[in-house]
Amino acid sequence: MKHCYRIGIAVLVAAMMVVLAVPALAAGIEKKDLHNQPGTSPSVGLLDCTGAAELFCGGTALAGDNTGHANNVVNYGCSGLNENGGEDVYYFTLASESQVTITLTPDAADLDLWLLGSCDEAACLTYSAGVSTETITECLPAGTYYVVVDGYGSTYPGAEGSYTIALECASCPSAPDPVQGGETCADAVSLGDWLHGNAFNIAYDCTGFTNDYDEDYNCGQYGSSGEDMVYSVCLQPGGTIDITQTGDTDMVLWMVEDCGNLTTCVASSDNCCTGADEHFTYTSVAGGTYFIIVDGYTLGPVGTISGTIDGFCTTPTGTESWGGVKELFR
Numbered sequence: 540m541k542h543c544y545r546i547g548i549a550v551l552v553a554a555m556m557v558v559l560a561v562p563a564l565a566a567g568i569e570k571k572d573l574h575n576q577p578g579t580s581p582s583v584g585l586l587d588c589t590g591a592a593e594l595f596c597g598g599t600a601l602a603g604d605n606t607g608h609a610n611n612v613v614n615y616g617c618s619g620l621n622e623n624g625g626e627d628v629y630y631f632t633l634a635s636e637s638q639v640t641i642t643l644t645p646d647a648a649d650l651d652l653w654l655l656g657s658c659d660e661a662a663c664l665t666y667s668a669g670v671s672t673e674t675i676t677e678c679l680p681a682g683t684y685y686v687v688v689d690g691y692g693s694t695y696p697g698a699e700g701s702y703t704i705a706l707e708c709a710s711c712p713s714a715p716d717p718v719q720g721g722e723t724c725a726d727a728v729s730l731g732d733w734l735h736g737n738a739f740n741i742a743y744d745c746t747g748f749t750n751d752y753d754e755d756y757n758c759g760q761y762g763s764s765g766e767d768m769v770y771s772v773c774l775q776p777g778g779t780i781d782i783t784q785t786g787d788t789d790m791v792l793w794m795v796e797d798c799g800n801l802t803t804c805v806a807s808s809d810n811c812c813t814g815a816d817e818h819f820t821y822t823s824v825a826g827g828t829y830f831i832i833v834d835g836y837t838l839g840p841v842g843t844i845s846g847t848i849d850g851f852c853t854t855p856t857g858t859e860s861w862g863g864v865k866e867l868f869r
Contacts, residue, residue: 585611588658588685591628596637596708603627604701605650605690612689615653617663618812622651623697624690628658631706632683640707641686643673648700653687660687667818669810674818676783676845678711715742715843720768723751724798724830727771730780730848737847743768745839752832754793758807763791765835769798770844776826778850784808784817784833786842791834792817798830805829809836826852 587609592601608625615622633639643652652673656662664684667673668691686706690698718741721727733739745766754763765788772780784792793807808817823829833844 586626586628586655586658586660586685586687587611588628588630591630591658591685594629594631594641594686594704594706596631596639596706598706600642600644600703600705601629602701602703603688604699605688606699606701608699610695610697612660612687614660615655615663615666615687615689616661617814618666618668620651620668620691620812621693621697622689623692623695624648624650624699625696627688629686629688629704630658630683631686633679633681633708636678636680636711637708638676638678638711639684640709641675642705642707643667643688643702644704645671645673645702646700648698648702649691650698650700650702651689651691652704653689655685655687656682658685665814665816667810667815668812669808673810674783675816676785676818677816712738712740712845715740715845717742719743720770720831720833722748722768724769724771727769727830730770730772730831731851734848734851737849737851738845739848740843740845741770742843743833744841745833745835746841748839750839752798752801752834754791754807754809754832754834755801755804757802758793758804758809761791761809761836763793763809763832763834763836765791765837766839767832767834770831770833771828772831772848773828773852774823774826774848775850775852776823778826778848778852779820779822780829780846780848781820782818782831782844782846784840784842784844786835786840787814788838788840789813789815789836790817790840790842791836792819792831792844793834794819794821794829794831796827796829823850 605625651668653666748766796803806819806821
């Protein structure tokens with residue numbers, strides 16, 4: 540009897556340790572799984588833009604804090620996520636068509652970022668709803684737009700805390716090059732073949748592809764059972780890739796060193812939910828060839844990948860990635 544009791548205690552302790560070891564991941568998975576549920580308090584026209592602060596292209600990042608602010612909006616028109624935190628509202632005006640990049644950097648709280656075409660939560664254009672830094676990149680016509688920082692939470696009060704927010708503007712890229720990625724890493728398509736200067740802008744369509752790779756939890760994300768395709772990039776030591784994925788499903792964008800060992804994931808983005816952009820920046824210390832997997836949470840996306848590469852190399856500088864390719868043929 541004592542022996543059985545000790546075994547039960549040991550199992551209980553082990554289970555508690557597992558739960559304590561991955562609280563952030565567990566919370567992230569919960570947020571991801573909630574995205575298809577209807578909002579508990581639908582709202583239309585409740586957003587209060589009184590006193591909204593102005594964002595300027597290339598201006599100094601503004602510091603904010605939504606702690607204790609009014610929770611007028613729970614749901615936005617482009618997502619079923621519940622946002623029970625207080626709202627902070629910003630606006631910006633474009634004199635001509637521009638590509639904007641809005642970056643929200645929370646200090647700790649799970650804050651989300653919403654881009655609206657007018658001061659109305661129903662006019663949501665797109666959003667970013669991960670669990671850390673949020674980024675939206677969009678090409679927009681001239682006009683005035685609203686940006687909302689809100690706190691995720693299925694019940695009141697939602698997340699609240701301090702953050703910084705910044706706006707960058709650039710010319711909209713030309714029409715994307717229609718370039719399909721490879722089915723696997725063995726036939727990955729090099730982004731270097733599609734650079735215009737140091738920039739790339741590629742249209743993709745995962746329809747008809749298969750689910751060859753599932754995002755490893757070493758990426759700190761939620762997994763990816765949707766259809767995927769593969770691109771590659773060779774970076775010199777100190778080389779950097781900045782990449783944004785757009786699409787029409789709940790997307791996943793991740794990059795590995797070795798396709799035979801997906802725990803070598805070095806960068807990823809897996810925002811919640813349908814239509815939310817993915818974005819990451821990665822700087823290679825040693826240099827080498829990396830494999831970028833354009834993926835979906837449950838479905839294969841259709842959209843674009845765009846960005847810049849600084850320090851591109853034409854041939855691999857390391858052997859680890861090539862070892863991953865060879866692994867596919869064993």
